Amino acid sequence: MRKRDRTPGASRDPRGPRQYTRLTTPLVRDTKDGEFRRASWEEALTRAADGFRAVRDTYGPDAFGMFSCARATNEMNYVAQKFTRVVMGTNNVDSCNRTCHAPSVAGLTAALGSGGGTSSYQEVETTDLIVMWGSNARFAHPIFFQHVLRGIRNGARMYAVDPRRTSTAEWAESWLGPNVGTDIPLAHAVGREIIHSGLANRAFIERATTGFDAYAAEVEPWTLSAAEQVTGVPAEAIRDLAHAYATAERAQLCWTLGITEHHNGTDNVRALINLALLTGHVGRHGSGLQPLRGQNNVQGGGDMGAIPNRFPGFQDILDPATREKFETFWDTTIQPRYGLNLTDMFEAMESRELRAVYCIGENPAQSEADSEQAVERLRRLDHLVVQDIFLTKTAELADVVLPATAAWCETDGTTTNSERRVQRVRKAVSPPGEAREDIDIICELAGLLGHDWKFTDAEAVWDELRSVSPDHFGMTYERLAEHQGIQWPCPSTERIEPSFLHGRLWEREPARHGPLAAFGIVHHDPPVDLTDEEFPLRLTTGRRLDSYNTGVQSGSFASPLRRGEYVELSPEDAARFDVAPEEKVRVASRRGEVVAPVWIDPGLRPGLAFMTMHFPDEVDTNALTIEANCPIAGTAEFKASAIRIEKLPVPAVRS
Numbered sequence: 178m179r180k181r182d183r184t185p186g187a188s189r190d191p192r193g194p195r196q197y198t199r200l201t202t203p204l205v206r207d208t209k210d211g212e213f214r215r216a217s218w219e220e221a222l223t224r225a226a227d228g229f230r231a232v233r234d235t236y237g238p239d240a241f242g243m244f245s246c247a248r249a250t251n252e253m254n255y256v257a258q259k260f261t262r263v264v265m266g267t268n269n270v271d272s273c274n275r276t277c278h279a280p281s282v283a284g285l286t287a288a289l290g291s292g293g294g295t296s297s298y299q300e301v302e303t304t305d306l307i308v309m310w311g312s313n314a315r316f317a318h319p320i321f322f323q324h325v326l327r328g329i330r331n332g333a334r335m336y337a338v339d340p341r342r343t344s345t346a347e348w349a350e351s352w353l354g355p356n357v358g359t360d361i362p363l364a365h366a367v368g369r370e371i372i373h374s375g376l377a378n379r380a381f382i383e384r385a386t387t388g389f390d391a392y393a394a395e396v397e398p399w400t401l402s403a404a405e406q407v408t409g410v411p412a413e414a415i416r417d418l419a420h421a422y423a424t425a426e427r428a429q430l431c432w433t434l435g436i437t438e439h440h441n442g443t444d445n446v447r448a449l450i451n452l453a454l455l456t457g458h459v460g461r462h463g464s465g466l467q468p469l470r471g472q473n474n475v476q477g478g479g480d481m482g483a484i485p486n487r488f489p490g491f492q493d494i495l496d497p498a499t500r501e502k503f504e505t506f507w508d509t510t511i512q513p514r515y516g517l518n519l520t521d522m523f524e525a526m527e528s529r530e531l532r533a534v535y536c537i538g539e540n541p542a543q544s545e546a547d548s549e550q551a552v553e554r555l556r557r558l559d560h561l562v563v564q565d566i567f568l569t570k571t572a573e574l575a576d577v578v579l580p581a582t583a584a585w586c587e588t589d590g591t592t593t594n595s596e597r598r599v600q601r602v603r604k605a606v607s608p609p610g611e612a613r614e615d616i617d618i619i620c621e622l623a624g625l626l627g628h629d630w631k632f633t634d635a636e637a638v639w640d641e642l643r644s645v646s647p648d649h650f651g652m653t654y655e656r657l658a659e660h661q662g663i664q665w666p667c668p669s670t671e672r673i674e675p676s677f678l679h680g681r682l683w684e685r686e687p688a689r690h691g692p693l694a695a696f697g698i699v700h701h702d703p704p705v706d707l708t709d710e711e712f713p714l715r716l717t718t719g720r721r722l723d724s725y726n727t728g729v730q731s732g733s734f735a736s737p738l739r740r741g742e743y744v745e746l747s748p749e750d751a752a753r754f755d756v757a758p759e760e761k762v763r764v765a766s767r768r769g770e771v772v773a774p775v776w777i778d779p780g781l782r783p784g785l786a787f788m789t790m791h792f793p794d795e796v797d798t799n800a801l802t803i804e805a806n807c808p809i810a811g812t813a814e815f816k817a818s819a820i821r822i823e824k825l826p827v828p829a830v831r832s
């Protein structure tokens with residue numbers, strides 16, 4: 178069952194994207210505008226620690242912020258958040274989870290009491306219906322997609338909901354192509370149709386949920402035809418999805434950034450969760466909700482407390498008993514308020530409330546929306562320390578650069594995937610040059626700032642984490658190896674829990690076992706950056722199979738598949754603007770402009786354009802995107818900007 182993969186440029190000559198080489202020595206800069214010079218570890222660490230101390234002592238703990246690495250291990254993330262809370266005394270710690278699935282965590286927590294995806298990968302193979310909503314898993318989650326394909330082979334039906342007819346949609350029985358930013362009307366129309374057809378699971382709703390009546394009133398105006406008008410999806414296709422989802426014995430609703438990267442991402446997530454509550458497709462084997470996480474350990478980073486509102490084990494900072502437990506355990510005082518998230522931290526750089534950042538394995542100079550503004554803000558910092566495996570654009574702005582090991586092959590530890598499975602990673606090769614392990618570097622800095630932590634190895638960190646996180650208590654390294662990974666929650670060293678969450682909702686009296694599931698009352702709210710005569714095209718941004726995020730890690734290998742950036746247009750728009758394939762055009766938004774060659778994609782509808790974020794050194798797509806963000810989760814609206822394209826002047830021919 179092979180399908181066509183739309184890899185733009187796959188027949189072109191290779192163009193060389195920027196190549197990154199591994200960092201092998203620490204670098205320091207003597208003046209803000211000066212050049213980097215190589216430094217000894219001792220000098221670089223002293224400079225890094227002195228800068229943090231000076232900012233903390235002059236402006237207070239909250240002038241410091243930590244960006245933690247979603248590619249590094251759980252152990253590293255545990256140590257990074259401990260450094261932030263114990264050494265620097267603030268809860269300002271976050272990671273790239275903010276730019277992708279923070280709305281999923283917020284929405285799932287509000288509705289169900291836990292931010293984790295509810296099912297396991299294996300359940301996708303035995304379910305009856307798979308809905309991929311705003312997710313191009315064929316490109317972005319190829320391992321998960323193998324499970325999807327097995328599910329299809331076993332007889333599952335698949336629906337895809339994406340404005341673009343993606344490579345994922347090519348495998349679906351039905352593709353629904355809504356206008357960007359219209360998922361709430363679409364989901365509400367599905368919900369209304371289920372209710373009006375008598376297909377809602379009344380027994381489940383009554384026993385296990387709250388808020389149904391308000392929900393039914395909220396979706397009532399969204400008739401199939403009202404939704405068709407706003408979303409552009411034919412009424413019949415919406416009806417078909419509603420009936421397929423409600424009548425399936427078991428169903429998996431999977432979503433990713435097409436849902437979350439909006440200024441109302443958390444509301445979008447709630448709209449999808451509502452459908453599972455309406456039909457009882459959660460809390461049972463084979464039925465569940467799966468936000469597919471983007472980075473190898475972005476789930477684990479949050480679980481380890483590298484987020485501003487949770488201690489390790491997703492325990493709430495605001496709960497006094499929990500705070501006391503950690504204060505006693507770490508012998509410290511924890512501020513009784515949430516820290517700044519990544520988005521807040523960038524705003525606090527603008528106002529100079531944030532003065533020092535320790536950035537470990539993140540490249541926000543290129544990954545933040547409205548990148549020019551992000552770079553300006555990073556430049557305002559008194560002290561920026563970047564710890565990475567490559568000299569990124571963010572590292573180029575730093576005062577001190579610390580060369581780290583690559584978590585996935587040069588260190589020991591664990592990572593946690595989207596199905597909450599904690600797995601071991603093992604050191605297989607030695608790091609280049611003088612590069613050192615992330616954990617060791619953080620502990621050295623803690624030592625210079627007066628905190629002598631005696632972690633002999635990654636397992637010692639893990640055992641400390643286990644002792645404070647009930648969800649992880651039962652996962653010793655020995656058991657993790659024995660079971661080839663274990664899903665959380667795992668509170669006992671004797672048992673393995675079921676592969677899915679929220680089984681309580683199917684008990685006779687769910688409220689005795691935990692919170693009831695809450696319908697979310699959310700309204701349609703179109704994208705902030707409106708299209709008009711001046712900016713007539715809707716730009717959505719995302720990924721291709723052959724490259725990774727800001728291109729730092731995928732830029733260094735030669736691949737005939739990876740051709741650089743394009744602005745992808747529908748055949749109709751290419752004709753309307755009189756541009757040809759490969760022609761370089763100017764792409765402008767209300768924030769900035771770039772020049773990129775054209776690629777024509779028949780999977781795009783007129784009015785919709787697509788670019789990736791993979792080649793910012795050649796084409797800085799985030800110069801175009803809008804920084805409008807979700808007030809609950811802080812995630813930016815990467816998926817909806819307004820642009821125009823302009824033909825470039827033809828160069829004068831020299832005689």
Ligand SMILES: Nc1nc2c(c(=O)[nH]1)N[C@H]1C(S)=C(S)[C@@H](COP(=O)(O)OP(=O)(O)OC[C@H]3O[C@@H](n4cnc5c(=O)[nH]c(N)nc54)[C@H](O)[C@@H]3O)O[C@H]1N2
Nearest residue numbers: 277311313317357358433434435471719720722724725726
């Ligand atoms: N090859 C590769 N794999 C990756 C990555 C990579 O860079 N390259 N990055 C990783 C990371 S960090 C993440 S978070 C994941 C992301 O994984 P995905 O979320 O699957 O990837 P995206 O391409 O960003 O967005 C998914 C889809 O959302 C659609 N979309 C846009 N706007 C809307 C909308 O309004 N509604 C709906 N329903 N859909 C919309 C887009 O057309 C796109 O096809 O991928 C991970 N995996």
Ligand SMILES: Nc1nc2c(c(=O)[nH]1)N[C@H]1C(S)=C(S)[C@@H](COP(=O)(O)OP(=O)(O)OC[C@H]3O[C@@H](n4cnc5c(=O)[nH]c(N)nc54)[C@H](O)[C@@H]3O)O[C@H]1N2
Nearest residue numbers: 248273277538539540541544564581583584718726727815
């Ligand atoms: N336009 C647009 N922009 C987007 C998105 C979009 O869809 N559209 N998506 C957003 C999303 S979902 C995400 S997750 C972000 C990603 O944004 P970032 O996380 O800022 O980007 P990456 O390129 O993944 O950067 C990862 C860095 O980690 C380093 N690294 C890797 N392993 C290790 C390690 O073990 N230790 C250390 N110390 N460093 C390591 C790499 O060298 C690299 O510099 O981008 C966001 N930006």
Ligand SMILES: [Mo]
Nearest residue numbers: 276277471472
């Ligand atoms: Mo992501």
